[in-house]
Amino acid sequence: MKPYASYKPSGVSWLGGDIPSQWLSKRIKHVTAMRSGEGITAEAIDESGTYPVYGGNGIRGFTVEKTHSGEFVLVGRQGALCGNVHYVVGDFWASEHAVVSTLYAGDNPRWATYMLEFMNLGQYSLAAAQPGLAVDTIQQLKLPVPPPDEQQVITDYLDVETVRIDTLIHEKDELIGLLKEARASVIDRAVQPRQTKAAPLKRYVKGIATGPFGSALHSEDYVSGGAFLINPTHIVLGKLAPDADVSLSNETARALSVYRFKAGDIVVGRRGEMGRCAVVPDDGEAYYCGTGCLMLFPDTSKVVPSYLAMVISSTPSKDWLSLESVGSTMENLNSEILARLPCFIPCIDEQIFLLEQIQTEIAAFDNLLTYVHDEITLLKELRAATIADAVLGRVDVRTAPKQ
Missing domain, CATH: 3.90.220.20 (DNA methylase specificity domains)
Structure with a gap:
């Protein structure tokens, strides 16, 4: 892919650098309306139901009523994953621990999801013990905004690329599960009951x-x-x-x-x-x-x-x-x-014998697991870099080969 033909200073303090000349710098409040969801009791949430309930860390369960219907971007306001971003379509209940972002006409919710994910909003949380986002603070942040047609192209490109990378990560996670099972079987074989x-x-x-x-x-x-x-x-x-x-x-x-x-x-x-x-x-x-x-x-x-x-x-x-x-x-x-x-x-001598017997096998599995974990880390870094390049205009995804 090629870069854009021309760039200009971004005017975005946290970003620095340049953005494509035809893009604008806007405060989040001029791109989307942000409002916390509604309170809901734990008793009103079940494991199954008509409408999903979104909290600070994603879906908490289900309930019989809804607070929203349509296409939205949800940002976790409180909790361990404070600042996490979800794209939601349909009917759902947004709890008070989620911030509901309603995009203004012309701006693309999927593009906004990728943009807010890249911004790592959790870094703006106000408390250490129970992290929380202040909506007023988030709304004052500036971000680079491409024209609507480019937002759609960026979204289409990232939808394909992130799914491809996420699929690879999922396959690696499954491989880790299989390797752990095989490693456990080696240990189980060594400690299985004998004469003791x-x-x-x-x-x-x-x-x-x-x-x-x-x-x-x-x-x-x-x-x-x-x-x-x-x-x-x-x-x-x-x-x-x-x-x-x-x-x-x-x-x-x-x-x-x-x-x-x-x-x-x-x-x-x-x-x-x-x-x-x-x-x-x-x-x-x-x-x-x-x-x-x-x-x-x-x-x-x-x-x-x-x-x-x-x-x-x-x-x-x-x-x-x-x-x-x-x-x-x-x-x-x-x-x-x-x-x-x-x-x-068993006796000490047999314990030592059994440990020596499986040492090589365990080490081989541990090396494989480390290798696969490293691959996942690299894939996650690739995913983040792919999103960053697209939403910051480092590359013009309109020049990407057709999928």
């Missing part, structure tokens, strides 16, 4: 402790570049994957010293996916237990920590923990339940 009898996990550990309560640690306490805090999301494929932005200052770390892991301890996620765990490595880093995890202290005279972690993460253990866990909306594990987990643990 089942015994509760508590016989193989010196203790189990729960991470700090919410009152002892808040998200506002997180700093960047401090001591790593481990929550369930930081446990990936049996290894720690800490986030430098979710860490503790020296002062907070001292106050929570009792929750610092030692090398060889096991961290177990107690929320969400059951059986998620990892052995704390001896790599010189400081790791602390987060509120969503349990601390497990293996008795190394009876069990190799990495073997015990493998037992906990096996399919039979996951199934047992899911059945025993508490919580209606999210599975929740406590130390008492984990202590009762039935474990088939």
Whole structure:
């Protein structure tokens, strides 16, 4: 594709640079009317119904009444995915956690969806604990606006290209699922019952402790570049994957010293996916237990920590923990339940033999999974760049080869 014939200064502070000469710079309020949706009680929302209910993070469920009918762009006003954008056509209920954007005559809702998605509106949220968008602030932002006929061409082009990329991402996600199943089968085979009898996990550990309560640690306490805090999301494929932005200052770390892991301890996620765990490595880093995890202290005279972690993460253990866990909306594990987990643990020598036997296979699967994850990251970057090039006029999509 070729660039436009001529460009001019954009006049858009967050964008800088130039835009095609025939495009305009407008405030969002001159392109679309934005208004928060209507309140709705949880009791009025069901798993099925006549009309979808859109909240801050997309569809929440269904209800029997509607607030809107037509073609709109919805922006999440509150929630973890604050600023996310949805193109909606038809009848629906928009809750107070969604901002309904009604495009003025001549402007294309699909084009606006791509434009607002590129703008990453979540960066303008006002609060950290419960992110929220201020409609008045968003409406004052400027954006580059092409003529209506070009909006349609841009939309048609992006509809094709994003579907192509999204399909590839979906295929990669399915491949990851298959690889994880195959990896799990290797672990299950290694820890399947042999001559040993089942015994509760508590016989193989010196203790189990729960991470700090919410009152002892808040998200506002997180700093960047401090001591790593481990929550369930930081446990990936049996290894720690800490986030430098979710860490503790020296002062907070001292106050929570009792929750610092030692090398060889096991961290177990107690929320969400059951059986998620990892052995704390001896790599010189400081790791602390987060509120969503349990601390497990293996008795190394009876069990190799990495073997015990493998037992906990096996399919039979996951199934047992899911059945025993508490919580209606999210599975929740406590130390008492984990202590009762039935474990088939052979002698130390056999544990070491089994670990050595599957080490190569597990490493091969982990390498494949890392490779596919990297491919997905590149595809997502390609998707974002494709949208940016089109909605910012870096390329003239009218010169694209016909699909």
